[in-house]
Amino acid sequence: xxxxxxxxxxxxxxxxxxxxxxxxxxxxxxxxxxxxxxxxxxxxxxxxxxxxxxxxxxxxxxxxxxxxxxxxxxxxxxxxxxxxxxxxxxxxxxxxxxxxxxxxxxxxxxxxxxxxxxxxxxxxxxxxxxxxxxxxxxxxxxxxxxxxxxxxxxxxxxxxxxxxxxxxxxxxxxxxxxxxxxxxxxxxxxxxxxxxxxxxxxxxxxxxxxxxxxxxxxxxxxxxxxxxxxxxxxxxxx
Numbered sequence: 001x002x003x004x005x006x007x008x009x010x011x012x013x014x015x016x017x018x019x020x021x022x023x024x025x026x027x028x029x030x031x032x033x034x035x036x037x038x039x040x041x042x043x044x045x046x047x048x049x050x051x052x053x054x055x056x057x058x059x060x061x062x063x064x065x066x067x068x069x070x071x072x073x074x075x076x077x078x079x080x081x082x083x084x085x086x087x088x089x090x091x092x093x094x095x096x097x098x099x100x101x102x103x104x105x106x107x108x109x110x111x112x113x114x115x116x117x118x119x120x121x122x123x124x125x126x127x128x129x130x131x132x133x134x135x136x137x138x139x140x141x142x143x144x145x146x147x148x149x150x151x152x153x154x155x156x157x158x159x160x161x162x163x164x165x166x167x168x169x170x171x172x173x174x175x176x177x178x179x180x181x182x183x184x185x186x187x188x189x190x191x192x193x194x195x196x197x198x199x200x201x202x203x204x205x206x207x208x209x210x211x212x213x214x215x216x217x218x219x220x221x222x223x224x225x226x227x228x229x230x231x232x233x234x235x236x237x238x
Contacts, residue, residue, distance in 0.1 A: 051208070052150070054140050055117050061212045062115035071117040072104055079118035098124055105131045120176070136221055139184045140213070141192035143205055144173045189220045 016105045028089050055071055060068035090097045101121040109131045116135075120129050148169040152158065157165050196216050197205045 031197075043122065053142065057140060057210055057213050057217075058115050058117040060210050064214055064218065065115075067115045067236070068111075068112045068144060069115050070108060072108060072122065073117075073119040075104060076100065102127055102131075109134045120180060123180060129183065129186065135188060136224060137187040138189045138191060138217060138220075138227065139187040140193070141190055143193060144170060144177065146158055146193070146205060148173055188224060191216050191220065 039130070055074075059069050061067075074084065077083055080086050080089055098121050101119070102125070103119075105128055107123060108114070114135075118132075122132065133192070148166055149167050152162070152165055191213060193205050193208050193213070196212050198207050199216075200212060202208060
């Protein structure tokens with residue numbers, strides 16, 4: 001069966017003080033090593049929305065590299081009075097919501113040693129995309145089927161018993177994916193759940209854990225930093 005497209009989610013990490021040695025995949029961060037011994041948290045162990053796995057990956061990454069974690073949407077929820085208020089604001093005044101998101105990103109992306117979990121609004125205009133260039137932007141590429149199933153579970157519905165609801169959820173997610181994939185595609189790093197599952201020899205994406213995702217992110221950040229260092233060194237005069 002052909003794999004479904006992947007849901008667009010991403011977060012921003014400012015690597016200004018991280019050295020490649022500190023991020024070495026040969027010696028995983030202590031919190032990840034301990035996590036593997038005590039508890040392998042499954043990617044789908046936090047059902048609610050596609051944002052839930054993204055936020056938990058962000059938190060674990062921040063903890064692993066000793067950075068601060070913040071979520072732009074959670075901050076807006078606090079300001080507006082909750083998730084329902086944020087959803088109503090998005091639906092009633094999309095332009096206003098994007099302007100608020102941009103102002104928030106201006107402040108948040110100026111902070112160092114921060115892992116910032118962003119909503120879709122972060123990639124909706126060139127100003128926001130420019131702000132994300134201050135650090136390393138990361139796209140967490142999640143199968144749409146996984147996201148649709150978790151969306152249904154959050155409402156007490158099962159795809160097997162309500163195929164129409166599953167079909168509607170998939171249709172909506174595909175539309176969102178098609179609208180945003182080019183914007184997310186310019187991220188510095190793309191970590192696909194399906195690719196991680198394949199690399200680790202898993203028979204299903206359901207076996208991928210939060211730790212698996214974070215270790216792959218750490219590897220890719222290290223590779224990116226080393227590449228930039230090599231390019232800078234090659235550009236220096238003798």
